[in-house]
Amino acid sequence: MPFCRSILFGIVSVLIFSTAFAQTTTPTFLQLNARQNCWVDSIFTNMSPDDRIAQLIMVAGYSNRKPAYEDSLLTLVRTNKLGGVVMFQGGPVRQARLTNRLQAISPVPLLIAMDAEWGIAMRLDSTVRYPYQMTLGAMQGNDTLLYQMGKNLAWQARRLGMHVNFAPTVDVNNNPNNPVINFRSFGEDKYAVTRKALAYMRGMQDNQLLTSLKHFPGHGDTGTDSHYDLPLIGKSRAQLDSLELYPFRQLINAGAAGVMVAHLSIPALDTTRNRPSTLSPAIVTNLLKNELGFKGLVFSDAMNMKGVTKFYASGQADELGIEAGMDVLEFTENVPAALAQIKLAVSLGRISQASLDERCLKVLRAKAWVGLDQYKPIVLDNLVSDLNPPKDDLLNRKLTEASLTVLKNEGGLLPLQRLDTLRIASVAIESDKITAFQQMAGNYTQVDHFKLTSKTPDSTLAAIRDSLKNYNLILVDVHLNNIRPTAKYGMQPRTAALVSELVATKKAVVTVFGNPYVLDKLTFPMDTAQPSRSIEQARAIVMPYQLTNYTEELSAQLIFGAIGASGKLPVTVNQRFRLGDGVQVQPNGRMKYTIPEEAGVDGRFLTQQIDSLVNVGITEQAFPGCVVQLAKDGKVIFRKAYGTHTYDASLGAEPKPTQVDDLFDMASVTKVSTSTPALMRLVDEGKFNLNGKMVDYLPFLKKSNKADLVWRDVLTHQARLKASIAFWTDTKNPDGSWKPKTFKFEESGRYPIEITDSLYEFRKYPTTIFEQLRDSPLNPKKEYVYSDLSFMLYPQVVKRLTGENFEDYLKTTFYQPLGASTLTFNPLRFYMRNQIPPTEYDSLFRKTLVWGHVHDETAAMLDGVSGHAGLFGTANDLMKVYEMYRQKGSYGGQRFISTKTVEEFTRYQFPELGNRRGLAFDKPSFKYSGNAPQSATKASYGHSGFTGTFVWVDPDPAYNLTYVFLSNRVYPNRSHNKIITLNTRTNIVEALYQATKRGIQ
Template sequence: MANCRSVVFLLFSVLSFVSSYAQTATPTFLQPNARINRWADSVFATLTPDERIAQLIMVAGYSNRKPAYEDSLVTLVRTNKLGGVVMFQGGPIRQAKLTNRLQALSTVPLLIAMDAEWGLAMRLDSTVRYPYQMTLGAIQGNDSLIYQMGANLARQARRLGVHVNFAPSVDVNNNPNNPVINFRSFGEDKYAVARKALAYVRGMEDNQLLTSIKHFPGHGDTGTDSHFDLPLIGKSRSQLDSLELYPFRELIKAGVSGVMVAHLSIPALDTTRNRPSTLSPAIVTNLLKTELGFQGLIFSDAMNMKGVTKYFPSGQADELGLEAGMDVLEFTEDVPAALAQIRQAVLDGRITQESLDERCRKVLRAKAWVGLDQYKPVVLDNLVNDLNPVQDELLNRRLTEASLTVLKNDRNLLPLQRLDTLRIASVAIESDKLTAFQQMAANYTQVDHFNLTSKTPDSTIAQVRDSLKNYNLLLVDIHLNNIRPGARYGLQAKTAGLVSELVATGKAVVTVFGNAYALDKLTFPNDTVLVSRNIEQARAIVMPYQLTNYTEDLSAQLIFGAIGASGKLPVTVNQRFRAGDGLAIQPIGRLKYTIPEEVGIDSRFLTQQVDSLVNVGISQRAFPGCVVQMAKDGKVIFRKAYGTFTYDASLGAEPKPVQLDDLFDMASVTKISTSTPALMRLVDEGKFNIDGKMADYLPSFKKSNKANLVWRDVLTHQARLKAWIPFWRDTKNPDGTWKPKTFKTERSSRFPIEVTDSLYLFRNYPKTIFEQIRDSPLNEKKEYVYSDLSFILYPQIVKRLTGENFEDYLKETFYRPLGATTLTYNPRRFYSLNRIAPTEYDSLFRNTLIWGRVHDEGAAMLNGLSGHAGLFGTANDLMKLMEMYRQGGTYAGQPFISARTMAEFTRYQFPELGNRRGLGFEKPSFTYTGNAPRSATKDSFGHSGFTGTFTWMDPDPKYNLTYVFLSNRVYPTRNNNRISMLNTRTNVAEALYQAIKRGIQ
């Protein structure tokens, strides 16, 4: 149905702009309707002539003022029986209460209006804020998004009891120094302005919200703000016809319901000196009504603005506005004076009562059309929630994404590739705190952050300048907290100097979070040379047009290739940056961070399900804390940290709240994160044969009982290997003392392997471990027995086949190119314990809390590095590796493993034997046992870890999901197995499956 509506809308838009379409449509509220006409006529018949005049006046209302103000407003409206109120600053609950109070005391329901060009948030707190019109002007070929914005805004307005939106602005902004329109315009292309304005209008009016396009006959080409003075438009009539009037003409043809007239002096239309257009019969009646054929409601711009009151005092201006042909006077300041002047004008014959009566009937028809003939008070229950639907977050993301504009991309730098070759620093200009842009950038790879403002001491800047020499790429994000030209868009001289210095390095990708015209205003200190001439030294330039969380978030995702860019500049900034500029950027498949609704999932359902399952686990002390991360179709839709590192501080680790970027011991998830990808890569390179024998790659095994074991059997845990060997037990004497050449309490050249702060292993003991594996007995029967032993050997095989140390090989081949930089062994080398979840208090072997060291005893004796355990990392970085698997071995356009090898390793190998394993990978049991999500398909795969970790991928097109669950369930003891009893890890994954199924339905 939604697609059908979009097609109908687009078809209508095309028809509306066919040049032969000259018939002016009647606004919907004035079209024949028995109910509307009957109510309007019946109400009109009850009104006195004075009350009919009062229906044409709207006063200002504020919901953020004291009770005395509200009392005076109520008295003003009730005493004069006014027709409407224009609401300004406040909050939704307060405005709703004020609206209900005013409506309850009005004989004729009030028409409530707002100036909400970019949403109710233009005036109210706790409401949705949409992009500015200039931002929307950058969107190419997707005006249906703007239609949806209008529709959503209409529903919010109506829920709040608002009936008119004084929007959109259809001014063609062809003056960069325009102090009042500027970012409020769709741009300088009259065709685009008309097309986008129509989409916005249709969205609102199709959902029963009256609109008022503005500022007739065109406020775009002036350097004066009509709030403070009367602007002079010196254009000829032909110039006005060809440009300024075009959008108004087209929308009037399409049947727009309202037009707002601006306070402008336009000699080409009215030669009377200092007469504002709002008071001009030549402009309001002759041009707008007669020549353009507009039949709807004509609203004045606010009658308190200096553009009208400078030469015409309140009262007189109101009367002259109606005399000029206005239907509704907005923001009348002195209502008694205005009513008196209008009555006198009727007596004097300057205005006929009949014309006022006709305007009153028009207002009453509009009131009936918006449902005031069946008026109901605004319901306060759930009002704020209803005004902030999650669908609007998705729409805001889509609008922002569609508007992002890349103005330079030297040598196709964007999107960033080969992350392993980049040393990246982000430099936030005019922000002294970590920004949303910086936070999002850090999701993709290691990024070091610096923050500079115009108040940063020179000594600090010098230190930062020195530090930046160590990086080969600078992400410079400029945060401009003012959108207006009068404030130089928030730019300071020092800011300009910092930017010029950074781009001069030739290493900068610059993102300007602010008005597009700011590109022309960044100047060197004490210099007249425009930075726009020097900003060419930046390697890439991204223009998001505004400073919002959405623009920061999505600009970073654009730079790293999770999303593309298709926006075009809607205005000309200077000779270098002209309207229509914008380079197309294609996404390359890195994880996108978004909300569940983007992939058709109800975020409330998913969150409730996951929260419930995890909180039960924490409350039953199955684990102290965890991180859950979920993705569908390569889009991360759920990321949440729960609980704390520990239950208390009794063992020395504080119960710090878990954070998304904390590192966990992966335990056996290490098997598919280290050994398995290494083997797959070696298979692709022809260096490893999964149907070869153990002795082929382990020469020391040639005379062992394992020489002829086939790797395919080994990797599927059916090669008769023992499950595990408690290596540490062989290091102790019966009396509990350490055997010779095992452990010492102090480090030395002979005992260098650090197992704890006070326990060091003999340097050659790892060789003993490998020999123990070699010499261990085999199980009698060839059947599935999960075994760690072969995975302990893979680091040796990888080193033998590649010549590289295992960890170096993994980091260079997989982790750094993926941007998974936290995946590491022995994380204490790189991260503070404050970021690493502690695991078990080991009372049998190490007699200490295991924190920042591998939990597995065998891996600990191998210097923390093994193919079966020892890997640490964040949920986000683990997901990058897993997402590469789900995508068939490719990530961000870079092949890591062939699709053929991925398919081979992740399929059931011996289902006929009842063995559910892939090669290295776990797969769903043939009958449900809880080892995988209940809905997991036969193509899915993953692995669990002893410490409470789990990851699962399902490439089935129906699901396309990637899931990571990291916890430290072994804290403080491995004897706690409640996580398995509750089946928390796979049940949380099942919640994602169920959420996807609900979305499909």
């Protein structure tokens, strides 16, 4: 221990020595504890002078090459006792195995480094990719997210056995044609670059990852790529001080661990012709170390780049880099030559051994700080899943959302309002398949999709051009697969022409998935022959900065109002699109599609629970397939299809895999999705009195036993109405034949009502049904008895009070404005049969598989349109109705029903009588009976359907959830009732209650 103390004293002496311009905050890796210092002393003391030089060399490592390469790398590292390896292409498991092998043969643990500016995915597959720095430069006031990015990346690095991230880039990109920095910069505002880089740096360093600011002294204002040539920076020293050096100076004073020096020729700092800054004592030692007082690790940029090798041979360049003041040489090409040249320079007195020893000690301290003094091999088990946690998926979503920038919003078009007034087409430019943007847009309303590329034939283009005349809004998503200026950002001349043609229609909302500088290729001066073809003529312009699933999905959600936009351009593109441009857009309350973690829910727990419940149900043949959709706080956090349409093909329908956009028969969920919102709206308009009598709105009930029944009692199922009537049984003779004026097997003018593909009803028979309903007896006692009967009459109430047919009223008043375009009766008018799971093989009435027609017999006899059954649609569109309820009658910035009326319909009406119903809605029973989730609050409400459907809303602030479950449990017949005995539907939403209580683990 006395020996350790003596060495420690020497180390401290080195640390406290500084000039007047010393780094204000000492890098944390130089602030070691006693144990770490002793480890450094021990390693250093046992090193030869040659070993100490070798600690300053990092070679390249690849994990995607053949075994012979790996063996040669191992030999190189072991033979020369090198200090570190910079990892490049490969995969996480392959790299981890290689790293373990390298560490096993190294007498001193290696520093493992990587260029991971936007995450480890910059180099490795199957890992997290964060947005580019220029994308992040658009964020306003979200530096905590950048800190979190650094923190998460540091955790990933430690898990992968990585210790140095050559990031952040602090170059100020004030040259739009910069071929090497460009999108890697936070932008052209030095203050924003500094602030954002500082947050990112601190996130990494606070979590034990070494960083390296780059590319000193500033690579932002050049049109030359130092990978291929030596760039010349012709600025004066005053200009460099004012701009390029500003971020470096601030971050160095904030405790930067490392700085990477670029290969640049800068006459204002070093007049030696063709000398790159990496080899310049004036720049590395005088400016960086002495004038700026930097005490951390000085890394070279890769020593194989043409910016250095064009004028200096390998070996010679490495020696000159060390002589200039480098602490670590990265990507040395010829290690033996480099070591030999450095040793020769020491022997000639050009480099002192003391300076090499000081640099070696600095490297060893860095190794101790990252934990290599207690080195452990990387655990390979679960490595890929560990490197891709949900928290990073969530962070990526937040970073992308905060970056989205709206550059034009004519007349406040975004977010889109009044969907019922819009006929929307989406046109994907430079994509040969439906894009993630288009798929997400389709979640909000009916959107017809088109695709165009630079290779689209003129005939196809002409047909699309003609089709687009039928739309009053065109969503143009421009997919650019290259973000580099040398490739013109992926913008082909015909691509620009296609965009120009679409904006000239004055109907376009353009989203450009690419480098912001590409906007210059879509902007034409107003004095040109075709000024109308400039992108400025678009009604709205959205800039997401790059092409990823995150940017595509969130841009669509922005356009439809699920999220807002607050981003600002981080660079100036041209006179029209300048630094700081960006229009604020506020969300309008439409559903957001995201992951459970964004709603504070443990997604893995939730998925495991739901998967288990559904798989048991399918195994037990409770239902052949289903769709589950869950939302919390207006965020759709679970949406998944399971199973198949049928168990087999024995009844004529193939066991097609269930899709989330399949249309299901809603059965009794129809009641609270059609009749109920219609009545709520009529109550708001003063047209319907809940305390009035049935005869008030249905005169044909006059003198019947139902005339004086009160609507409030009717809607709570305590008006003495019979539960149901099997109307179809009256149509048969004792021998099984049809009675006259009931059914025929062929369609005609007298028999136009399609019951099945080969059974048609007499045109006046629905009147007979209503007469039978009118004349039906009442139950003797006023008590709760669930009844279908009154709901068959609400279409007549709506017709009488509004003058509109029931279906037309629902679609124009609710479904179309909600964007719930699939909600419909008689879906075969609009959709293919294979989009609709069949229900039951009806062996008694219809003698066929009911497929695409309503399952309920009475609804079928009412031409498929009734207030008790008959509605079809997707889970997503149905959820919009219930989200509207959860939001107290508003959705998408539009009010459909008053808050007062929603609250009235969804409260217990007669709890004192033991009746659990709201007005039409079911509510939790007063003693748990399985009709509702066990954790459901008293504020919750919903309904179930005979075909195996279920909806539930719980507006209690603790849960704030919406749930839709759709299945065809009656396939192949209604005797399949295990969905009820297993309690599958309510247990699934109970999983969300439990996951919410559990939170994110």
